[in-house]
Amino acid sequence: MTSQFPAETSASGAFVRQPYTFRGRFSRDGSTPFPAEAGRYRLYVSLACPWAHRAVIVRELLGLQDAISLAVVDPVRDERGWALRPGDGHGPDTVGGFQFLSEAYLRSDPNYQGRYTVPCIWDTQTGQLVTNNYPDITLDFETEFTAFQRPGAPDLYPEALRPEIDALNAVIYEEVNNGVYRAGFAANQARYDEAVTTLFARLDALEQHLATRRYLVGGQLTEADIRLFTTLVRFDAVYVGHFKCNLRRLVDYPNLWGYARDLYQRPAFRETVNFDHIKRHYYLTHPKLDPTGIVPLGPLTDWDAPHQRERLA
Structure with missing residues (x-):
């Protein structure tokens, strides 16, 4: 099974982040296969993950909660990857029907070999992942979903x-x-x-x-x-x-x-x-860095x- 822990290193010992292979883009004018539509897409995030947290903040600032649904994974990730479990008011996943985020990746590409990362966006209409390329997600929320933003939403990418x-x-x-x-x-x-x-x-x-x-x-x-x-x-x-x-x-x-x-x-x-999710994720998901699994109370x-x-x- 593919390792789900982000500790890939180069020959020199430097950390290397894997490429993000789902790179679909949204469009206001239908110029891409994924037009900006309300109610069609589902955003999968971990509240522990800084890359996913960006998308959650932008979704809130722009008032896109009704346009783009949200699913939050369990903060403690194991070798099976991110899980969608009842608890903290975030599960189970009633839209995609996934127990593990890996199911969305493998349903989109049965030969997928990378890590199952958040954030990612699922297209409920075509039944496939649109993107897991986190830099594009917030930019598309800001520039392509303008028709669904709340009145007076800030221009975060002028x-x-x-x-x-x-x-x-x-x-x-x-x-x-x-x-x-x-x-x-x-x-x-x-x-x-x-x-x-x-x-x-x-x-x-x-x-x-x-x-x-x-x-x-x-x-x-x-x-x-x-x-x-x-x-x-x-x-x-x-x-x-x-x-x-x-x-x-x-x-x-x-x-x-x-x-x-x-x-x-x-x-x-x-x-x-969510500091609870943040600390539990980091201290319980990287056993090589913290083999005791003790989550600190502070700071x-x-x-x-x-x-x-x-x-x-």
Whole structure:
């Protein structure tokens, strides 16, 4: 059976993330096989996964809850992959009828050999996966599902800012979002040192960047902020200890910590953060990193403390 644990490494000991092979795109005008329609598609996520969390936040911010249904997997993943179980009010899966997310992958492609990843989107009309390529999912929600967004929904990917957003996203992905995984799953000291040094150099730069700006790009909430937030909200809870990203904590960065609280205190962010799922997933799913399976009680952090970022508006 294909391993479902994200610990692939190169010959040099560096963590390598697998390619995402389902890459269908949605379209407003029907120019792709998957036109943007309400009620047709189902989003499968883990509340523990930072890549999936992006899609959940964007779905909430844009008011797409009625247009795109949601299924949440159990946070504890084993060799069978993500399970859809009763509990936490999220299961069973009444739309796809899946007990394991692998069923959606193998129904779409019986020869599929990769990991069964979240987020992914199932087309209930054709009975196949549209995409598991997480960067495309939020962009398509923002640009192709506009007819189904709530009145007054924010423009998270404004056309004039896209070059700047894309450039920043590329750096944040490589050095922060994926950087914590490159540190956590490094197979030797040199690759770990390299990943951690790069990660904290970027966090230091972002700390300075946010000293005079409330948001990353253009003075408004954008896709870039959402992508950074999902790593920051997990940083002290799991990445500092579990992935050994411990040169500094998020709370040691005044601007980044205030910025993260500023976002968290908005309903679409707060209501989609589940620290129980986050900690149980990481500490119970990676036995090579945490063989005891003990889930830490801490850290005790006050995400509701005043952030005082309004002055930068």
